[in-house]
Amino acid sequence: MPRRKRTIAGIDLGSSKVTSVIADVSPDEIVVRGINSAPTRSIVKGVIRDLNQCAAEIDASFSGAVYASGVHVESVHLAVTSKDLMSVPRFGEIRLESAQVEISQQHIDRLFDSIRETASNKGYIRLQRIIQEFEVNETRGVRNPLGMFGERLAVRVQDIIGPEWLLNNYKKALDRLGLKVVSLIPSILCAGEAVLTTEEKNTGCILLDLGYGTTDVAIYRDGSAAYTDTIPVGVGNFESDFMQGLGVSLEEAQRIRRSFFKAWTSSNQPDADDVIDVKFYGHSEFAKIKRQKVVEIALPRLEEWSALIRRSLRDSGMLESVPGGVVLTGGGAFIREIVGFFRHHLGKPVRIGIPRGYSHLFEEFRAPQYASALGITSFAGASAREEAYGPGFLENVADFFLDLVNRVGKKREPVEKD
Numbered sequence: 574m575p576r577r578k579r580t581i582a583g584i585d586l587g588s589s590k591v592t593s594v595i596a597d598v599s600p601d602e603i604v605v606r607g608i609n610s611a612p613t614r615s616i617v618k619g620v621i622r623d624l625n626q627c628a629a630e631i632d633a634s635f636s637g638a639v640y641a642s643g644v645h646v647e648s649v650h651l652a653v654t655s656k657d658l659m660s661v662p663r664f665g666e667i668r669l670e671s672a673q674v675e676i677s678q679q680h681i682d683r684l685f686d687s688i689r690e691t692a693s694n695k696g697y698i699r700l701q702r703i704i705q706e707f708e709v710n711e712t713r714g715v716r717n718p719l720g721m722f723g724e725r726l727a728v729r730v731q732d733i734i735g736p737e738w739l740l741n742n743y744k745k746a747l748d749r750l751g752l753k754v755v756s757l758i759p760s761i762l763c764a765g766e767a768v769l770t771t772e773e774k775n776t777g778c779i780l781l782d783l784g785y786g787t788t789d790v791a792i793y794r795d796g797s798a799a800y801t802d803t804i805p806v807g808v809g810n811f812e813s814d815f816m817q818g819l820g821v822s823l824e825e826a827q828r829i830r831r832s833f834f835k836a837w838t839s840s841n842q843p844d845a846d847d848v849i850d851v852k853f854y855g856h857s858e859f860a861k862i863k864r865q866k867v868v869e870i871a872l873p874r875l876e877e878w879s880a881l882i883r884r885s886l887r888d889s890g891m892l893e894s895v896p897g898g899v900v901l902t903g904g905g906a907f908i909r910e911i912v913g914f915f916r917h918h919l920g921k922p923v924r925i926g927i928p929r930g931y932s933h934l935f936e937e938f939r940a941p942q943y944a945s946a947l948g949i950t951s952f953a954g955a956s957a958r959e960e961a962y963g964p965g966f967l968e969n970v971a972d973f974f975l976d977l978v979n980r981v982g983k984k985r986e987p988v989e990k991d
Contacts, residue, residue, distance in 0.1 A: 580606070582646040583949025584635060585760060586653050586743070588616050588786025588809065589904070591630050592946035593638035595646060596931070598954035605934045607642030608946070609634055618786040618805055619655025621742045628749040635750070648753045650953045651743060652945050654760040654787050656805040658700070658735045663688050666727040676709070676718045676726060684726055697734040700757050703797050705729045714795075733759050733801060756953065761789035761801055763948030764902050766955065768926030768941070769793065778897035779886065779921070782945065783905025785809045788878070790885050792895055800889040804881045808905045810874055818870035819862075825852050833867050836875060836914035840868055879918040886919075898922035906941040 578599045585592045592610040596603050611634035615627040639646060665688035669680065707715040708727040718726060740757065747754050764782045765774070774793045782789035786807045792800040811834060815826035833849050845865040852859050886892045898921045901911060906925050908914075916923045928939055928947045938947070 579954065580644055580646070581650065581950045581953045582638075582648065583650045583652060583763075583946060583953065584631060585763070585946035585949065586616055586619070586631075586651065587613070587760075587784060587945070588618060588807065589613065589784075591634040592943060593631075593635040594946050594950060595638050595642040595644055596950040598950055602932055603930060603950055603954065604932045605938075605947070605950075606644055607638040607640070608934070608938050608943070609637030609641060610943070611637070616786075618807075619653060619657070619803070620739065621746060624742065624746055624749075628746045631746060632750050635752070647751065648755045649747070650755050650949050651747070651757045652760045652763045652949050653743060653757060654782070654784060654789055654803055655735065655739060656787060656803050657739055658733060658759060658801075658803055659694075659697070660801040661691075661694065661732045661734055663730050663732055664727065665730070666725065669724050669726060672722055672724050674722070676721050676723065678719065680726060681718070684728055688728070688730065694734060696737055698737050698740055699732050699734050700740075700759060701733045701762065703731040703733070703799070705731060705795070705797065705799055731799060731801070758949065758952055759789070759801060760784075760945040761791045762798055763946070763952050764789070764926070764944040765791060765793065765798060765948065766951035767928040767944040767948035768900060768902050773897055773900065776897050777895040779895060779899045779919070780926070781882065781899060781901050781903075781915070783808065783901060783903040783908075783911075785904060788882065788905070789903075790882060792886070792889055792891050794891065794895065800891055802885045802889070804878075804885060806874070806878050806881060808908070811871055814870050814874050815867070819851060819866070820854050821851060822854050825854075829867065833864060834871060835909045836911045837868055837872055838914060838917050840872055842868055875914070879914070883918065898924065900924055900926040902926040902941040902944040904942040
């Protein structure tokens with residue numbers, strides 16, 4: 574009997590680029606049919622600043638993937654990151670009729686209905702629910718309670734939520750292109766599917782997605798993400814610092830970051846007295862400055878970056894219980910000496926996460942900055958195959974988007990042209 578194959582399309586909305594991917598997903602293989610990336614200026618730290626421009630940028634990215642794949646697609650999974658997304662632990666509990674009654678799907682449904690949202694999260698919508706563990710009586714760590722016996726059933730979950738206005742804007746941009754959103758997934762979870770091994774997920778590890786506008790943090794344990802967070806500092810912050818500190822254009826700041834910037838851990842660098850060429854804003858000729866000036870500008874931001882990541886990990890309450898190391902992905906993984914930087918500040922082994930398990934993928938896309946986009950296909954395929962509740966089962970938000978169609982969905986508007 575042939576294995577069932579599904580075509581899955583995903584769009585990863587980043588702060589520097591929009592990446593679209595279309596793949597054929599089967600239980601034992603993911604074949605990439607088309608992938609394309611387009612630069613974006615309309616999204617800042619996960620927030621859409623110009624709806625028309627955002628729709629045009631998504632169209633440029635997605636059209637290229639469709640053309641390469643030769644497949645017509647109207648439904649997509651959307652991966653997003655934003656400083657406004659939050660990870661909230663929640664707990665539900667019910668009493669069963671008697672110890673002689675088997676736990677059924679109806680009991681599990683009633684258990685999830687018992688999970689209450691807090692008043693402080695009013696105006697937020699759940700993107701995904703990560704089920705961490707069930708409890709039957711006093712036994713914790715139950716993976717699947719169906720068919721078991723007990724008098725008490727409980728569940729611990731991690732809900733990833735975002736403000737409704739943020740999600741409305743994402744949907745509005747896709748509506749203008751005639752695309753239906755099947756599910757909305759935090760980018761860090763997609764990246765985890767692309768770069769982490771099964772052993773790392775089960776044993777426990779830290780995943781850092783070093784993006785242009787934000788840094789996403791996740792702690793994996795017992796097979797799934799037990800904690801996620803988003804820090805509003807990314808690679809783009811260093812470019813802004815160089816622009817202001819050196820008085821250069823954005824293009825020159827990007828060149829300085831790529832050519833001379835390293836993830837320094839102190840101001841005492843052996844190459845600090847080296848002379849580098851810099852073109853100041855409004856000047857046509859290059860001037861010479863010492864590399865020490867770049868170190869002095871970047872070091873405070875590097876210290877802030879590492880401090881925010883350490884604080885996020887401490888706030889999770891899980892840092893000491895994670896025996897594994899740190900996996901870096903995203904465009905920031907290309908920063909020179911970044912592995913030693915995080916090894917120094919986090920005190921754990923560090924490696925660069927490269928997407929793995931994707932067939933027919935050009936080598937240029939087998940890189941950390943495309944992990945989130947490729948991981949959409951892995952994530953959506955795994956969720957579709959999940960047949961029982963258990964750690965790592967994530968609920969999508971199709972019902973939420975259907976509700977939005979009734980409340981905000983109107984006639985699709987065309988992308989405005991200049």
